Amino acid sequence: MPRTISSLEELRSLLGETIGPSEPITVDQARIDLFADATGDHQWIHVDPERAKDGPYGTTIAHGYLTLSLIPVFNADLVQLAFGTARVNYGVNKVRFPAPVPMGSQVRASVTFTDVTENAAGTLVTAKFVLDAGGPKPACIAETLVLVTR
Secondary structure, eight states, rough: OOOEEEHHHHHTTTTTTTOOOOOOOOOOOHHHHHHHHHTTEEEEHHHHHHTTTTTSSOOOBOOOOHHHHHHHHHHHHHEEESSSSSSEEEEEEEOOOOOOBBBTTTEEEEEEEEHHHETTEEEEEEEEEEEOSSSSOOOOEEEEEEEOOO
Protein backbone atom coordinates (compact mmCIF):
# COMPACT_ATOMS: atom_id res chain seq x y z
CA MET A 1 0.00 0.00 0.00
CA PRO A 2 1.60 3.29 -1.06
CA ARG A 3 2.21 6.07 1.39
CA THR A 4 -0.22 8.88 0.58
CA ILE A 5 1.25 12.37 0.67
CA SER A 6 -1.67 14.78 0.91
CA SER A 7 -0.01 18.18 0.68
CA LEU A 8 3.05 20.07 -0.38
CA GLU A 9 3.79 20.74 3.30
CA GLU A 10 3.71 17.01 4.05
CA LEU A 11 6.04 16.34 1.13
CA ARG A 12 8.48 18.97 2.38
CA SER A 13 8.46 17.29 5.81
CA LEU A 14 9.60 14.04 4.17
CA LEU A 15 12.70 15.50 2.48
CA GLY A 16 15.65 13.22 3.21
CA GLU A 17 13.52 10.35 4.58
CA THR A 18 13.80 7.02 2.76
CA ILE A 19 10.54 5.27 1.94
CA GLY A 20 10.61 1.58 1.11
CA PRO A 21 11.54 -0.97 0.14
CA SER A 22 8.81 -1.73 -2.36
CA GLU A 23 7.32 -5.08 -3.12
CA PRO A 24 9.65 -7.08 -5.42
CA ILE A 25 9.32 -7.34 -9.16
CA THR A 26 10.73 -10.45 -10.81
CA VAL A 27 12.71 -9.65 -13.93
CA ASP A 28 12.14 -12.79 -15.99
CA GLN A 29 13.24 -13.60 -19.52
CA ALA A 30 9.80 -12.78 -20.94
CA ARG A 31 10.04 -9.20 -19.60
CA ILE A 32 13.59 -8.86 -20.95
CA ASP A 33 12.51 -10.15 -24.38
CA LEU A 34 9.53 -7.79 -24.52
CA PHE A 35 11.80 -4.87 -23.69
CA ALA A 36 14.25 -5.97 -26.40
CA ASP A 37 11.38 -6.06 -28.91
CA ALA A 38 10.12 -2.64 -27.82
CA THR A 39 13.55 -1.00 -28.12
CA GLY A 40 15.20 -3.02 -30.87
CA ASP A 41 18.08 -3.90 -28.53
CA HIS A 42 18.53 -7.64 -29.09
CA GLN A 43 22.12 -7.90 -27.85
CA TRP A 44 22.88 -11.53 -26.93
CA ILE A 45 23.66 -10.69 -23.29
CA HIS A 46 19.94 -9.90 -22.94
CA VAL A 47 18.12 -12.30 -25.24
CA ASP A 48 20.24 -15.40 -25.83
CA PRO A 49 20.14 -17.59 -22.68
CA GLU A 50 22.32 -20.32 -24.22
CA ARG A 51 25.12 -17.97 -25.21
CA ALA A 52 24.77 -15.98 -21.97
CA LYS A 53 25.50 -19.15 -19.94
CA ASP A 54 29.12 -18.74 -21.05
CA GLY A 55 29.07 -14.96 -20.63
CA PRO A 56 30.30 -12.85 -17.73
CA TYR A 57 27.13 -13.31 -15.63
CA GLY A 58 26.23 -16.94 -16.38
CA THR A 59 22.77 -15.88 -17.55
CA THR A 60 21.06 -13.11 -19.46
CA ILE A 61 20.78 -9.71 -17.79
CA ALA A 62 18.17 -7.00 -18.00
CA HIS A 63 18.86 -3.94 -20.10
CA GLY A 64 19.88 -0.99 -17.95
CA TYR A 65 17.03 1.01 -19.40
CA LEU A 66 14.61 -1.81 -18.57
CA THR A 67 15.71 -1.52 -14.96
CA LEU A 68 15.23 2.25 -15.12
CA SER A 69 11.80 1.83 -16.71
CA LEU A 70 10.57 -0.04 -13.62
CA ILE A 71 10.71 3.15 -11.55
CA PRO A 72 7.08 4.17 -12.29
CA VAL A 73 5.88 0.75 -11.07
CA PHE A 74 7.95 1.04 -7.90
CA ASN A 75 6.86 4.65 -7.41
CA ALA A 76 3.18 3.62 -7.51
CA ASP A 77 3.91 0.95 -4.89
CA LEU A 78 5.78 3.35 -2.62
CA VAL A 79 4.05 6.74 -2.71
CA GLN A 80 1.00 8.57 -3.97
CA LEU A 81 1.14 12.33 -4.37
CA ALA A 82 -2.47 13.24 -3.58
CA PHE A 83 -2.27 16.95 -4.32
CA GLY A 84 -2.11 19.02 -7.49
CA THR A 85 -3.94 18.22 -10.71
CA ALA A 86 -1.46 16.10 -12.67
CA ARG A 87 1.98 14.54 -12.45
CA VAL A 88 4.28 14.91 -15.45
CA ASN A 89 7.63 13.17 -15.89
CA TYR A 90 9.99 16.11 -16.25
CA GLY A 91 13.28 14.28 -16.64
CA VAL A 92 16.18 12.59 -14.96
CA ASN A 93 19.20 14.40 -13.57
CA LYS A 94 21.47 11.42 -13.07
CA VAL A 95 21.26 7.67 -13.69
CA ARG A 96 23.82 5.01 -12.86
CA PHE A 97 23.76 1.21 -13.19
CA PRO A 98 26.37 0.00 -10.66
CA ALA A 99 25.41 -3.69 -10.96
CA PRO A 100 23.64 -5.94 -13.47
CA VAL A 101 20.18 -7.44 -12.99
CA PRO A 102 20.51 -11.15 -13.81
CA MET A 103 17.45 -12.82 -15.31
CA GLY A 104 15.19 -14.09 -12.53
CA SER A 105 16.24 -11.41 -10.05
CA GLN A 106 13.83 -9.96 -7.54
CA VAL A 107 14.19 -6.19 -7.75
CA ARG A 108 13.01 -3.80 -5.02
CA ALA A 109 13.24 -0.04 -4.75
CA SER A 110 13.31 2.71 -2.19
CA VAL A 111 12.78 6.43 -2.74
CA THR A 112 14.04 9.53 -0.99
CA PHE A 113 12.64 12.95 -1.84
CA THR A 114 15.58 15.33 -2.06
CA ASP A 115 14.15 18.64 -3.29
CA VAL A 116 10.86 20.45 -3.81
CA THR A 117 10.83 23.64 -5.87
CA GLU A 118 7.78 25.70 -6.76
CA ASN A 119 7.61 27.48 -10.11
CA ALA A 120 4.97 29.01 -12.39
CA ALA A 121 3.92 25.59 -13.74
CA GLY A 122 3.61 23.87 -10.37
CA THR A 123 5.91 22.00 -8.03
CA LEU A 124 9.06 20.27 -9.26
CA VAL A 125 9.79 17.22 -7.09
CA THR A 126 13.24 15.62 -7.13
CA ALA A 127 13.44 12.03 -5.91
CA LYS A 128 16.33 9.58 -5.64
CA PHE A 129 15.39 5.98 -6.43
CA VAL A 130 17.68 3.11 -5.47
CA LEU A 131 16.86 -0.24 -7.08
CA ASP A 132 18.32 -3.36 -5.50
CA ALA A 133 18.57 -6.76 -7.19
CA GLY A 134 20.06 -8.60 -4.22
CA GLY A 135 23.73 -8.00 -4.93
CA PRO A 136 26.35 -6.06 -3.01
CA LYS A 137 25.74 -2.94 -5.14
CA PRO A 138 22.49 -1.32 -6.26
CA ALA A 139 21.29 -2.19 -9.76
CA CYS A 140 20.21 1.37 -10.49
CA ILE A 141 20.40 4.76 -8.82
CA ALA A 142 18.35 7.48 -10.50
CA GLU A 143 17.46 11.03 -9.58
CA THR A 144 14.08 11.72 -11.17
CA LEU A 145 12.06 14.89 -11.63
CA VAL A 146 8.27 15.08 -11.55
CA LEU A 147 6.25 18.23 -12.14
CA VAL A 148 3.09 18.33 -10.05
CA THR A 149 0.80 20.83 -11.76
CA ARG A 150 -1.58 23.11 -9.92
